[in-house]
Amino acid sequence: MIFGIDLGTTNSLICYLKDGKPEAIPNAMGKVLTPSVVGVDDTGTVFIGAAARERLYKFPNLTAHSFKRLMGTKQSIKLGAREYKPEDLSALVLRALKSDAEAYLGVEVKDVVISVPAYFNDNQRKATKLAGQLAGLNVLRLINEPTAAALFHGIQDYEAAAKFLIFDLGGGTFDVSILEKFDGIMEVRATGGDSFLGGDDFTQVLVSLFAEKASLSYAQKQNPSTLSAIRFVAENAKRSFSEQPQITLDVIIDGVQKSALIHLDEYEAACKGLLDRLRTPIERALRDARLRVSDLDELVMVGGATRMAIIRKLVTQLFGRLPARYIDPDQTIALGAAVCAGLIDRNIVFDEVVLTDVCPHTLGTEVIDYDYQNNPVGLTFLPIIERNIVVPASRVQSVLTAHDGQTQLSIRVFQGESRDCSKNVLLDTIEIDIPSKPKGEISADIRFTYDINGMLEVDVDVEKANIHKSLIISKLGAHVDPEELEERRKVLAALKIHPRDQEENRYLVERAERLYEQSLGERRNTVRLVLTQFISVLEKQDLLEIKKARDAFNMALNSLESEGIW
Numbered sequence: 001m002i003f004g005i006d007l008g009t010t011n012s013l014i015c016y017l018k019d020g021k022p023e024a025i026p027n028a029m030g031k032v033l034t035p036s037v038v039g040v041d042d043t044g045t046v047f048i049g050a051a052a053r054e055r056l057y058k059f060p061n062l063t064a065h066s067f068k069r070l071m072g073t074k075q076s077i078k079l080g081a082r083e084y085k086p087e088d089l090s091a092l093v094l095r096a097l098k099s100d101a102e103a104y105l106g107v108e109v110k111d112v113v114i115s116v117p118a119y120f121n122d123n124q125r126k127a128t129k130l131a132g133q134l135a136g137l138n139v140l141r142l143i144n145e146p147t148a149a150a151l152f153h154g155i156q157d158y159e160a161a162a163k164f165l166i167f168d169l170g171g172g173t174f175d176v177s178i179l180e181k182f183d184g185i186m187e188v189r190a191t192g193g194d195s196f197l198g199g200d201d202f203t204q205v206l207v208s209l210f211a212e213k214a215s216l217s218y219a220q221k222q223n224p225s226t227l228s229a230i231r232f233v234a235e236n237a238k239r240s241f242s243e244q245p246q247i248t249l250d251v252i253i254d255g256v257q258k259s260a261l262i263h264l265d266e267y268e269a270a271c272k273g274l275l276d277r278l279r280t281p282i283e284r285a286l287r288d289a290r291l292r293v294s295d296l297d298e299l300v301m302v303g304g305a306t307r308m309a310i311i312r313k314l315v316t317q318l319f320g321r322l323p324a325r326y327i328d329p330d331q332t333i334a335l336g337a338a339v340c341a342g343l344i345d346r347n348i349v350f351d352e353v354v355l356t357d358v359c360p361h362t363l364g365t366e367v368i369d370y371d372y373q374n375n376p377v378g379l380t381f382l383p384i385i386e387r388n389i390v391v392p393a394s395r396v397q398s399v400l401t402a403h404d405g406q407t408q409l410s411i412r413v414f415q416g417e418s419r420d421c422s423k424n425v426l427l428d429t430i431e432i433d434i435p436s437k438p439k440g441e442i443s444a445d446i447r448f449t450y451d452i453n454g455m456l457e458v459d460v461d462v463e464k465a466n467i468h469k470s471l472i473i474s475k476l477g478a479h480v481d482p483e484e485l486e487e488r489r490k491v492l493a494a495l496k497i498h499p500r501d502q503e504e505n506r507y508l509v510e511r512a513e514r515l516y517e518q519s520l521g522e523r524r525n526t527v528r529l530v531l532t533q534f535i536s537v538l539e540k541q542d543l544l545e546i547k548k549a550r551d552a553f554n555m556a557l558n559s560l561e562s563e564g565i566w
């Protein structure tokens with residue numbers, strides 16, 4: 001069986017095909033979403049998911065989140081005594097999904113399809129594949145998130161022809177895709193997005209508004225644990241804006257309760273910059289697909305942040321209509337990844353569905369730029385495969401030598417949209433020795449071939465010299481040295497992971513610890529009493545009694561939290 005995984009910035013989940021229908025698999029806590037959060041405690045035990053998310057409040061330095069934003073970079077994240085690469089942390093989340101799904105289904109989880117933002121570049125995709133390998137998974141395919149969403153949406157009624165736009169706003173990324181469906185063929189017409197724009201940014205606006213209204217001192221505004229406490233409260237408060245026009249944020253800072261009342265209008269005004277940024281990728285995707293808003297038949301909203309009232313309002317204004325159908329915005333992508341898995345598996349149910357995708361970024365090389373008088377004026381980007389071309393695609397461009405007696409061609413392969421190659425991502429370089437001739441006498445054909453898995457093959461032919469050179473650039477994961485992979489896998493395997501079957505108990509304890517810190521007076525005392533009671537039951541290790549106590553404890557925390565903190 002092949003599984004579909006949405007490895008999100010905020011939440012992750014795993015799905016499978018049950019009797020031909022994609023279905024989400026609950027985690028050790030019985031929840032479908034596992035927060036993409038990893039934490040350690042002072043004994044070095046590693047937590048993944050909801051318990052780790054609770055610890056974000058109290059132990060921001062021992063808890064990592066939003067690391068998907070760092071995928072493909074060399075940055076490390078320090079957690080306690082250790083440094084982790086973003087792929088390592090993603091691998092821990094994947095391992096938790098894997099082991100929870102295995103416990104639930106009783107079968108091994110090995111072959112997977114993982115979704116990535118359409119806007120992920122080559123390095124980010126490789127890092128995702130590497131995370132899968134580190135988690136002991138076999139990543140058969142990376143599917144673009146909006147494509148996965150479309151796939152799920154499309155199979156609901158694959159007879160109907162339609163053009164639709166997928167608007168996916170998650171915690172850290174924004175993706176737009178335009179798809180066309182006809183005769184069971186689903187064609188991605190264009191994709192676009194912003195990999196640094198998501199629901200987290202809308203939380204950050206609330207944090208800033210609070211800091212201003214509650215007149216925090218400069219030192220308080222700089223203090224990481226204060227900021228993380230505000231962010232935690234703001235994150236929950238942001239959700240209330242979906243139901244009410246004003247919210248109050250309460251945070252204890254340096255032992256003093258600070259409050260701020262914020263109106264929806266004022267919040268919307270403060271978010272204007274972010275809302276404006278959402279328009280650009282939509283407009284570009286429409287242009288690339290050569291469509292107008294009025295050509296679209298449907299609008300599909302994906303991602304937790306599309307639940308925000310101000311986002312729904314913006315979308316309604318932009319498109320002049322409400323999103324057509326309601327699909328659970330949290331699960332769509334993973335369900336679509338499971339459908340993709342079914343296609344790979346040649347599952348009979350999807351016999352009639354054909355999926356085509358597009359290349360998310362322009363691929364090209366660097367050449368010398370000339371002005372009208374044919375004087376060299378510097379270097380420029382030469383696009384070979386342009387963004388949003390249907391893949392597989394193959395394109396060729398010819399280049400000439402630029403200097404007399406030139407004996408080498410250096411072909412640098414870039415991904416990106418900028419004329420200035422230093423702003424694009426350098427994928428690789430091909431060096432070719434050529435015979436010395438006057439400039440312009442040697443020409444080389446550079447052919448780029450891009451396949452459905454995002455693998456780029458570059459072939460260079462120097463006809464006069466009978467030279468052929470070929471390079472496969474992004475055969476996913478091929479660049480990882482097997483020894484290094486084994487070494488890193490061993491390090492991760494040696495970590496002490498908090499037992500998944502105890503996850504719920506630990507989550508409740510961490511949640512109570514957080515509530516204790518957030519409260520004062522009588523409420524704080526109540527939290528302390530229910531917490532000590534639960535811990536004493538845990539110590540007796542009687543499973544039946546623990547279960548009973550857990551339910552009571554959970555209810556007590558729910559009611560404490562719903563009444564507000566004070």
Ligand code: ADP
Binds near residue numbers: 169171198302306
């Ligand atoms: P990702 O794809 O990054 O994993 P999700 O699709 O799970 O993200 O969305 C997470 C984002 O959705 C977060 O920024 C969170 O604050 C936001 N979110 C989730 N539920 C709501 C809600 N009810 N109202 C407003 N925002 C929400």
Ligand code: MG
Binds near residue numbers: 006
């Ligand atoms: Mg997502």
